Amino acid sequence: MSGTYFALMAVLVVAAFILGAQRARGVRGDRAGMLHSLPAYHGLYIAAAVLTAMMAIFVVGAPLASHYVVSQGLGAFDPSEVAEQLHRDAALRDIQNLIAGIYQGEPSDKLKAAAAAYSSASSLVFWGLNILGVLAGAAVIFWGLGRITPELRARNQFERFVKYVLLACSGVAVLTTIGIVLSVVFEAMHFFSKVSPIDFLFGLQWSPQTAMRADQVGSSGAFGIVPLIAGTLLITVIAMLVAGPLGLFSAIYMAEYATPRIRSVVKPILEILAGIPTVVLGFFAALTVAPLIRGWGQSLGLDVASESALAAGLVMGMMIIPFVSSLSDDVINAVPQSLRDGSYAMGATKSETIKKVVLPAALPGIVSAFMLAISRAVGETMIVVMAAGLAANLTFNPLAAVTTVTVQIKTLLVGDQEFDSAKTLSAFALGLVLFFFTLALNYIALKIVQKYREQYD
């Protein structure tokens, strides 16, 4: 349905442009400069008007149309039969399958009637919407052609239109944020109506299994987020223990010691590392690093889980090295040369200058780089999904298996789900925690830089 409509719209928009430009040339005749705008702008002006009108009709009409078709199709059933969403969906699927000729079994008379009503309604709507759109487009073209006079400020009008389009495009970012907040908050609200926020935030047990029957063992499910937070923190700490020193020292070396030639070799290494998809690193962590650590641990007589936090943390640390190092590199480079020169003039060596002058000056930036890196580690999914465990153990032993917030979100939402169970909804509550945690980290990072940034110039 929409394909035809958009094709018609494209035809009309092009026609509007050609007709408008032609009409403007006709009005102009051979007296150049008589029109306010170039003829092409008159064409664009009418084309934009047609586009706006037809898009508006579609945006309003299409949902109404599909609503009408569905209600006609379901009208053949008893209202009580299709009161629930689930039954409604099933009935609709049956109708659509029957029309497409892939219905399994012998359809009932009621279903046949419903299908007939459905298909007649959809063809009515199809023709209705298309004809309405074409009529509206034609009317707008007619109206627009009448407006083309030497006085019409077609370019200004069209440019105003363009400006609104541009504004709308930059609004997409805001809409995305609103969409994220709405979808996460809305579902999390549902969840908190079933599980109290206190239990969620301070519970020490995480086992989101809700049983089918009330008398089963563990039927209530436990939604305490503390073990997940602990696991996330454990892996993040391991990752930062790797990425912090390695990233910072490589940044210092790159910024202070490396010759341009070394920089041109080392920078790509870090960029390649930054560009490796996390699913690849997850594979490496799960199938190479984890067995290796397990083997070493066993040879030392340690009990290492096959999905140890250490393996996930180490590889995640490798993932964020480029992140830490490129941000720190920028910050260190931003420290003015005069500070270094001053220090050298006092007889300090290069490393003394770095330790006593450059790093203190760059500290706010480095701290904010670390916070951004932590937020990246907390939100990382694939490495932990593949290399960390599923069991929510409340432990700080890096050789044990722990689970993280992102792993649980993924586990709860992949596969079959019933949408109203606390189990599924808890994923959105976890998403909410994750979203606000990373947002807070980023905000603090920004504030640190703003507050402690020295103005050297």
Added chain:
Amino acid sequence: MTDTAISAAPRRASDNSALVAKRYRSERRFKLYGIAAIAVTAVFLVLLFADILVKGLPAFFEHRMTLPVSVSQEAIDPQNSKDPKVIRTGDFDGPIREAFRAMFPDVTSRGDRKKLLGLLSSGAADDFRAMVVNNPSLIGTDAKVPVLLSDDADQYLKGRQTGVEKIQGQGTIAASADGEKFKLMTDKTPVLTAGDIVRLNGGAFRVVSADNGAYVAEQVLAPKSLDPANAGAWDIVRFTVTEHNRRIDDQEALWLEQLKEKGVAENGVAWRFFSSGDSREPELAGIRGALTGSILTLLVTLFLCLPIGVAAAIYLEEFAPKNRLTQLIEVNINNLAAVPSIVFGLLGLAMFLNFFGLPRSAPLVGGLVLALLVLPTIIIASRAALRAVPPSIKEAALGVGASHQQAIFHHVLPLAMPGIMTGTIIGMAHALGETAPLLMIGMVAFIVDVPGGFTDAATALPIQIYLWSDLPEIAFQSKTAGAIIVLLVFLFVMNAAAILLRKRFERRW
């Protein structure tokens, strides 16, 4: 007061030089830390690539046998209709099995024959079918048919199940039946240990224990006779991995060794890896479905986020008034860039699937989610590119009477285009490797068919990697690494294109 000055002044030179030496040592140490940090990172990267290459390269090869198969009229097209539909329903399994069994005439027991056929891939008949359907003139002739081996057999022949050592037999060996077991006697004393396999007269015996001079052995393959064999006519086969630690047992391994010695099994490029969709059988699984899914998804992403991203960048850079709304948008874009990707998946699940009712697992939805995900990257890159165009260009255009928009769209934007394209390619590369949000919107499923449109159920390449990495078969592990190699090659090509673009069109003003 003067005391301190006096005591400080004649500090001996040796003290000073010790201090200086210490400071220089600390200087060198500090520098070394930096080099070590970079070296560790580089070593990690090298290890990562080496590991993936070693694991993944075998995925691009497969073992096939070329068998003479009689394409009988009765089995395939009894009415001689030449109709592809009829040919398709013919029996292709039988002739292949027949031909394979003919290679091992000694295998007669039911159980053994079944085990023998287990070495063939279940897809071998499908290949044969496709071959005959494409070329019906083969019917009624004897055709040379490439027959695919099963994943375990393939892994064995690639040497990934066990190492094999073959030792020529010295001296004469004789075998004699001893109840259930057999006794092996040699005139020279070869160093046979338990687990070694002695092949003679077309049969094979596994040594169970040594029994002063003689060896107790059990039969693995039935020999033609129990005649003594002279030096050169028998050999010892030693597997480095014991039987219960591999998926191919000794009997199957010996059959495969026979195939190898006859030169029937050959290692060829597995084009099927690129031309078929997912499968439960590792040797038949390919990445075409996932690759197509990724391409469809990226097309949606590109068509959405390039225009929107560039438009947003132009607005924010050139037209936006300095007010709260603009500030809000800018803060928003920076925040979005830091939101974990899995949260975008939640958005896709709650908004696009549950609220708008778009189809699950569809590249359309995947593309939408990824477009929102990479939009901040593209906006930020495009703004940087627009800002890099010197204001004099715009001012010159304005000076000769162009409107503000004409100056931007006719003059500034074309000059900023290389930078915008570079940013877009990098954003697309990011989107190609992104996995978590696609998991959320159900693109994680076992899908055999190659998707044909934007609303078909599909997976993407990274998701395929994730799915395969979870499977227990070793052959899938190698497929996973193979798919990773393909993914990395794509990313490499995209990034190289971005760098080339930057080098080629970068202008210093």
